[in-house]
Amino acid sequence: MRHAKIFSLVVFSALLAYGAIGFLCLPLASFEGDLTRMGMVPESHYGWTREQPALEPEWFTQSDIQEADVLVIGDSFSVDRTWQTVLTRSGLRVHTRHWHDVQGICGDFDLWLRQQGFKGKHLIIQIVERNLVKYANRSLNCSVTRSKYKPAPRRTPPPRLVDRAHRSYDGKMSVGLRTWFNGVRQERRALDAQFTNRVLNDDVRIARVENGCSLFSHRQCSEALFLNWDKPEDIGEATLAEIATINQRVREWNTIWAIVPNKSTVYLQSGKTFWDRAEQQLHAPNLLRIARQAIDAGTVDLYPGNNTHFSTTGYLLMGETLKNALDRR
Amino acid sequence: MLFNSYEFLFLFLPVTLYGFFWLGRRSVAYGAAWLALASLLFYGFWNPAYVGLLLASIGFNYVFGLWISRANARRQAGRKRHLLIFSITANLALLAYYKYANFFLTNIDTLTGSHWTLPDIILPLGISFFTFTQIAFLVDTYQGKVKEYDFVHYVLFVTFFPHLIAGPVLHHKEMMPQFAHLSTYRPDWNNIATGWLLLTLGLCKKTMLADPLAPYVNLVFDGAQTALTTGAAVHTYEAWAGALAYTLQIYFDFSGYTDMALGTALMFNIRLPTNFNSPYKATSIIEFWRRWHITLSTFLRDYLYIPLGGNRHGQARRHANLLITMLLGGLWHGAGWTFVLWGAMHGSFLVINHLWQGVCNRLQIQTDFGRIGKLAGAALTFMAVVSAWVVFRADNLPQALTLLQAMCGMSPPANTFPANRLIEFSSKTGRDLLQLIALGLLWVWILPNSSRIVFRDRGPVLTVVQGFGVIALLCVVIDRFGNYSPFLYFQF
Numbered sequence: 001m002r003h004a005k006i007f008s009l010v011v012f013s014a015l016l017a018y019g020a021i022g023f024l025c026l027p028l029a030s031f032e033g034d035l036t037r038m039g040m041v042p043e044s045h046y047g048w049t050r051e052q053p054a055l056e057p058e059w060f061t062q063s064d065i066q067e068a069d070v071l072v073i074g075d076s077f078s079v080d081r082t083w084q085t086v087l088t089r090s091g092l093r094v095h096t097r098h099w100h101d102v103q104g105i106c107g108d109f110d111l112w113l114r115q116q117g118f119k120g121k122h123l124i125i126q127i128v129e130r131n132l133v134k135y136a137n138r139s140l141n142c143s144v145t146r147s148k149y150k151p152a153p154r155r156t157p158p159p160r161l162v163d164r165a166h167r168s169y170d171g172k173m174s175v176g177l178r179t180w181f182n183g184v185r186q187e188r189r190a191l192d193a194q195f196t197n198r199v200l201n202d203d204v205r206i207a208r209v210e211n212g213c214s215l216f217s218h219r220q221c222s223e224a225l226f227l228n229w230d231k232p233e234d235i236g237e238a239t240l241a242e243i244a245t246i247n248q249r250v251r252e253w254n255t256i257w258a259i260v261p262n263k264s265t266v267y268l269q270s271g272k273t274f275w276d277r278a279e280q281q282l283h284a285p286n287l288l289r290i291a292r293q294a295i296d297a298g299t300v301d302l303y304p305g306n307n308t309h310f311s312t313t314g315y316l317l318m319g320e321t322l323k324n325a326l327d328r329r
Numbered sequence: 330m331l332f333n334s335y336e337f338l339f340l341f342l343p344v345t346l347y348g349f350f351w352l353g354r355r356s357v358a359y360g361a362a363w364l365a366l367a368s369l370l371f372y373g374f375w376n377p378a379y380v381g382l383l384l385a386s387i388g389f390n391y392v393f394g395l396w397i398s399r400a401n402a403r404r405q406a407g408r409k410r411h412l413l414i415f416s417i418t419a420n421l422a423l424l425a426y427y428k429y430a431n432f433f434l435t436n437i438d439t440l441t442g443s444h445w446t447l448p449d450i451i452l453p454l455g456i457s458f459f460t461f462t463q464i465a466f467l468v469d470t471y472q473g474k475v476k477e478y479d480f481v482h483y484v485l486f487v488t489f490f491p492h493l494i495a496g497p498v499l500h501h502k503e504m505m506p507q508f509a510h511l512s513t514y515r516p517d518w519n520n521i522a523t524g525w526l527l528l529t530l531g532l533c534k535k536t537m538l539a540d541p542l543a544p545y546v547n548l549v550f551d552g553a554q555t556a557l558t559t560g561a562a563v564h565t566y567e568a569w570a571g572a573l574a575y576t577l578q579i580y581f582d583f584s585g586y587t588d589m590a591l592g593t594a595l596m597f598n599i600r601l602p603t604n605f606n607s608p609y610k611a612t613s614i615i616e617f618w619r620r621w622h623i624t625l626s627t628f629l630r631d632y633l634y635i636p637l638g639g640n641r642h643g644q645a646r647r648h649a650n651l652l653i654t655m656l657l658g659g660l661w662h663g664a665g666w667t668f669v670l671w672g673a674m675h676g677s678f679l680v681i682n683h684l685w686q687g688v689c690n691r692l693q694i695q696t697d698f699g700r701i702g703k704l705a706g707a708a709l710t711f712m713a714v715v716s717a718w719v720v721f722r723a724d725n726l727p728q729a730l731t732l733l734q735a736m737c738g739m740s741p742p743a744n745t746f747p748a749n750r751l752i753e754f755s756s757k758t759g760r761d762l763l764q765l766i767a768l769g770l771l772w773v774w775i776l777p778n779s780s781r782i783v784f785r786d787r788g789p790v791l792t793v794v795q796g797f798g799v800i801a802l803l804c805v806v807i808d809r810f811g812n813y814s815p816f817l818y819f820q821f
Contacts, residue, residue: 003792004518004784011525012343014800018807019339026335029811169335172811
């Protein structure tokens with residue numbers, strides 16, 4: 001009985017101690033941004049705090065492909081349908097599909113699109129820089145479109161502000177503990193004036209950004225999170241040639257390539273010329289130049305500190321740019 | 330509230346346990362009332378609206394139990410019988426409304442072309458369990474087996490949180506003496522320690538085996554549904570992988586829950602009946618049903634099979650009674666034809682098993698064929714059980730048929746490209762699934778049953794080993810709590 005009592009009390013004590021740690025650390029294990037989630041760093045350090053523009057729910061309506069004026073083939077920058085609100089607000093009917101739904105702009109894409117009943121004039125092919133080479137290659141090597149489309153869920157406007165004081169206890173203990181540890185460690189390193197950047201794990205790096213506190217609203221604003229696999233090399237001519245070949249497949253439509261620069265390209269890597277070349281050769285909107293101009297003009301949180309994607313402000317800028325491109329054609 | 334949740338382990342369990350013994354030292358009534366209130370809170374955590382329904386059901390059955398008992402004491406046989414019939418009918422009507430109304434209306438609509446509809450009815454958690462527990466109480470009262478009618482103890486008997494939502498199905502006579510006993514309200518450290526071991530084991534079964542198997546099961550069964558519409562084929566190995574994964578998932582999920590229930594109850598010095606006894610080691614279907622969900626099998630035997638006549642009216646009637654019992658047992662699990670078919674399959678297996686035994690007895694053939702015979706019996710039983718689980722898990726009969734055909738290598742030729750495979754065993758996820766299935770099968774076939782687990786109070790070294798093991802395992806399982814993962818039997 002004596003040993004059973006000691007055993008039980010030790011287990012209870014361990015459990016209560018673990019529970020106390022959980023009470024402190026578990027709220028850190030709920031993430032709003034993809035980079036804070038992947039890098040396991042606290043939202044309280046890298047979550048944006050500046051209010052974003054409000055959008056109306058009806059602007060997020062997905063039109064049927066048969067009645068759409070604009071078809072968007074896009075990635076995670078498009079599936080939330082935020083930048084498309086600029087188009088829908090102006091009366092255009094937009095239908096958005098993910099690259100995974102069509103596998104690529106395959107050889108029979110024009111035939112497939114007609115079979116789907118698309119009667120609109122505009123096709124926007126949106127892709128983020130880091131996936132462009134892969135998706136362009138995949139499209140060139142694919143001859144038959146195999147659609148796996150499932151009706152897209154209803155989309156709602158992104159939050160204008162996130163309540164950073166809200167404590168959620170739904171995460172995992174080990175994630176909460178690691179997040180707490182990473183937060184403490186990074187806070188210490190941030191005090192070092194020589195700090196430039198640090199790889200958190202295979203996916204995420206923290207890097208100091210020049211004039212960071214005028215570009216971001218998060219607490220540790222002199223640094224921001226970036227994807228570790230964003231390459232510093234520029235995209236080559238071969239990809240431009242591939243895009244030109246793909247454009248031949250969809251020449252019936254007014255096709256616009258919306259190539260979104262990586263967050264690292266916008267804030268850390270100067271000297272890339274791909275967007276200038278794409279603009280000259282393919283009339284692709286120069287989203288890199290637009291993003292840099294916005295930053296120079298003092299736009300805060302164009303890309304939030306905790307996310308690889310645009311903020312609502314960034315999406316609206318992208319939408320305006322693409323709307324202008326549509327109007328010009 | 331789930332056993333596999335932070336709020337249960339870090340807050341509810343320690344506070345309830347401490348309050349129970351602290352109040353129990355002052356008064357048994359306070360201790361029992363505290364535990365009953367805590368149990369209602371445990372239930373209300375899911376949906377407070379249904380606490381009223383639970384309390385109404387308890388009040389109704391308690392009052393009718395008292396009236397039946399009074400009629401019994403006054404030897405009013407007719408009144409007693411009428412009260413029993415009325416109260417059982419009311420209980421079954423409640424169950425029928427919440428669980429079966431939409432099922433019956435859908436079938437009537439299909440048959441007659443009518444359009445009867447009911448609003449979506451949310452199934453109250455554990456309704457099958459607390460209704461059956463109380464029907465057993467009414468029948469026991471009718472038969473004069475019930476001796477105690479303390480209201481708080483009765484509330485506790487029905488609501489005691491470890492068993493309330495997914496059993497085991499309890500008998501009044503097993504529980505009431507335990508609630509009345511003074512020693513129940515004093516901490517027994519051996520019970521608490523053994524309770525910890527069982528609770529930890531149950532959490533391991535749930536979070537380390539049942540939950541990781543679930544995505545693969547969903548993949549195969551959803552894939553079979555897609556195959557029905559697209560004309561794609563499910564491969565034999567995929568169907569077997571899905572069937573075995575579900576066979577293990579449901580065992581580890583439900584027996585894990587039961588281990589947690591038994592362990593938690595034991596901390597409060599309450600012994601719940603054993604519900605599982607290594608069922609996949611059974612060498613016949615008859616034996617399987619003596620090892621799987623034992624308390625439900627016992628309930629069905631005592632309150633359905635025997636009242637129907639049991640084996641007292643010849644072989645044909647016995648087989649018919651078995652089939653009826655298993656059909657209703659299937660329907661108890663849920664309102665769907667797949668459950669009815671599952672019951673019918675097990676009823677048929679049992680009839681075949683009894684016929685085989687009868688033939689052997691008549692011809693005076695020795696049924697004990699030694700180790701190889703037992704192995705063959707176990708393999709045959711396991712195959713029968715696995716195939717029945719496919720029907721049980723399937724969303725509809727065509728889906729079940731697709732998978733059973735695939736398991737027999739009778740899939741129609743695929744008209745889709747091979748890249749549509751559900752599971753590639755050469756991939757990481759395929760290897761993960763194989764490892765889980767291998768580990769699960771070794772566990773169910775080789776390890777002893779959890780009912781044999783007890784804290785070994787044999788010196789400090791063994792205590793440290795057990796303590797370290799429990800704390801380490803708890804750390805691992807707690808780290809898997811992050812997502813909401815209810816138990817499969819909550820839906821029944």
